[in-house]
Amino acid sequence: MPNMSLKKVAIPEQDPKVRARNFQEVSLGYTKEMAMEEAARCLGCKHKPCVSGCPVNVRIPEFIAKVAEGDFEAAYDIIKSTNFLPAVCGRVCPQESQCESKCVRGIKGEPVGIGRLERFVADYAMENIHREAQKPQINGHKVAVIGSGPAGLTCAGDLAQRGYQVTIFEAFHVAGGVLVYGIPQFRLPKEIVEKEVETLRAQGVEIMTNMVMGKVLSIDELFEMGYEAVFVGSGAGLPNFMGIEGEALVGVYSANEYLTRINLMKAYKEDYATPMRKSKNVAVVGGGNVAMDAARSALRMGADNVYIVYRRSLDELPARKEEVHHAMEEGVQFKLLNNPVRILGDEHGQVKAMECIEMQLGEPDASGRRRPVPVEGSNFTLDVDTVIISIGTSPNPLISSTTNGLETNKWGCLVADEHMKTTREGVYAGGDAVTGAATVILAMGAGKTAAESIDQYIKSKAN
Amino acid sequence: MFKIVNQRQLNDAVFLLEVEAPFVAKKAKAGQFVILRMDEKGERVPFTIADTDPEKGTVTIIIQAVGYTTKMLSTLRAGDSILDFAGPLGMPTELEGAKRACVIGGGVGCAIAYPSAKALKANGAHVDVITGFRTKDLVILEKEFQAVSDNLYVTTDDGSYGEKGFVTNKLKALIEDGANYDLVIAIGPVPMMKFVAETTRPYGIKTLVSLNPIMIDGTGMCGCCRVTVDGKTRFACVEGPDFDGHKVDFDELMNRNSVYKEEEREADHKCKIGWGR
Secondary structure (H helix, E strand, C coil): CCCCCCCCCCCCECCHHHHCCCCCCCECCCCHHHHHHHHCCCCCCCCCHHHHCCCCCCCHHHHHHHHHHCCHHHHHHHHHCCCCCHHHHHHHCCHHHCHHHHCHHHCCCCCCCHHHHHHHHHHHHHHHCCCCCCCCCCCCCEEEEECCCHHHHHHHHHHHHCCCEEEEECCCCCCCCHHHHCCCCCCCCHHHHHHHHHHHHHCCCEEECCCCCCCCCCHHHHHHCCCCEEEECCCCCEECCCCCCCCCCECEEEHHHHHHHHHHCCCCCCCCCCCCCCCCEEEEECCCHHHHHHHHHHHHCCCCEEEEEECCCHHHCCCCHHHHHHHHHHCCEEEECEEEEEEEECCCCEEEEEEEEEEEEEEECCCCCEEEEECCCCCEEECCCEEEECCCEECCCCCHHHCCCCCECCCCCECECCCCEECCCCEEECCHHHHCCCCHHHHHHHHHHHHHHHHHHHHHHHC | CEEEEEEEECCCCEEEEEEECHHHHHHCCCCCEEEEECCCCCCCEEEEEEEEECCCCEEEEEEECCCHHHHHHCCCCCCCEECEEEEEECCCCCCCCCCEEEEEEEHHHHHHHHHHHHHHHHCCCEEEEEEEECCHHHCCCHHHHHHCCCEEEEEECCCCCCEECCHHHHHHHHHHCCCCCCEEEEECCHHHHHHHHHHHHHHCCCEEEECCCCCCCCCCCCCCCEEEECCEEEEHHHHCCEEECCCECHHHHHHHCCCCHHHHHHCCCCCCCCCCC
């Protein structure tokens, strides 16, 4: 008998006032009982609409049925058969616009909490299931993966399972890409990423850190070294600035810098050497997930007032609903329909305020969203000592500029077809490097598709 | 882990580390840099490459112990290891086509100027080198520069060694005497680079400077190292660190480099700004 409650089983969370001042995880996750109760809401639809909403096609109704039975180990095996990073996806996927958006229960009431259940199962497995990693039979072919973010990890994991000898080349000193430098600890604990990376290592994937590809080795050299195919999952790490007056003042950060200092370099921990400005009043410009992460991190770093300055209205905020909701609960102040005009500095070249202008929504633009237009004469200043620019990122040209025959489009994204094949033979690409900044799960989907293509490519060459 | 195979003290505060990093050693060119992290809790700090030995697979960096990380590094000896060492980063210095060059190093900046002088000499250019120090005890790399230059002029601010005065005095005198340089490279403290650029500007001599903004990743990812050159925002880590000295906004760079001064003082002089290059 399904649980016909219209609402998801509530998930325990840290109190907003408390969590706004610490870096521990916001959401505490379901207990076994809660998970089984929520799983009972799934109707087990034969046509599985939810699966079509998942970029890596997790067999959702099957794993949920196992959760409902209390067989969490079986549920884990089902998820893991198509998703290499369930503990990550359960936390950071925008389920509301993917699997859960297709859920029949969502027509009347809330959809099944697929993300919460995935997270529960993954956490349960980390805690309780300790099996020897199965090293697959090596097939003797070598593949290089550039970048150890979600796309690279997924591609490497998939290929390793098929018997390939995979080496991941990572520019930073630690593997994980955006999962370690971008997404904050309170949303995705780094210990979880570490465990997922360890699992890959146990499967035989080699990870070389401190390797800035394009600089230390070119793609041509990788082929010379005996790699038969290369996957480029180098992400979209180049921060965009607004080009307004005052962006070079001390106290203006890109969201990438701000988050990297905190997440990767652990500036929030006393015993780490990376310095951080002690901000009191912080403006974050932008309305995406990264902007929410930066704003919520600023609160946790001890700021008194944190503002999200966004030029459109609440309806157009591109961030996940849950992130916006959490940010509001924690006390982030939303300055909507406001746009920065310039940043003002004091006599020491430090930020002292940001001048903004009010906006109103006009006719819809190319993106289908109503275009914000300035309200003349509505300028005002916001007293802030720190400005964090979070208006998007572009792909890094380090690989494309050093590899012959690798085409990019006008935004600097690598050109790849639906099989993730680039314009250069043997080179595949996926994730933000191809799409521009998008989501973890789309990058994972691309990594998986690329692994399939690379497998076919190498097999076809061998025959 | 990257093993230190050789350590040498050059003066009271400046020392040299030769580090085993075969991939970097094979690729590095004059003007490029590495980013290192000493240990698990360390910051990422950039250092320009002072020399390489591709056969041996080693990279030499020269460090002035002024801040937290650089002081910690100064305690390392041959046989010790550095946890992370990534490179070569940045664009190599453009030395092609130079026939008569003047390479200027200020203080520990000499370490970065040396590979450029060496490469220019190897290209067959006439190379004059001017090095500047506050006082005699701080003079470094004299023998090394002698080997790769046609003329070496050492200056000290107090006249305790070589010629008394600033590098810019010497540079101006050489230009006035008809040195006829087609390239000047200046590497040292930001004010020195600024004044060298001002000195060469009236003569229209191409002047390259190597900038030292604060960096984290060194791959263009954080934008921390942004500098204004010719009115445009440029990322020194990927587009530099060398830029046309006549177009750099040096005052803005000095201001941006002061960002963590307050945190440094609070941390009881534990300099954390990553200003090591």
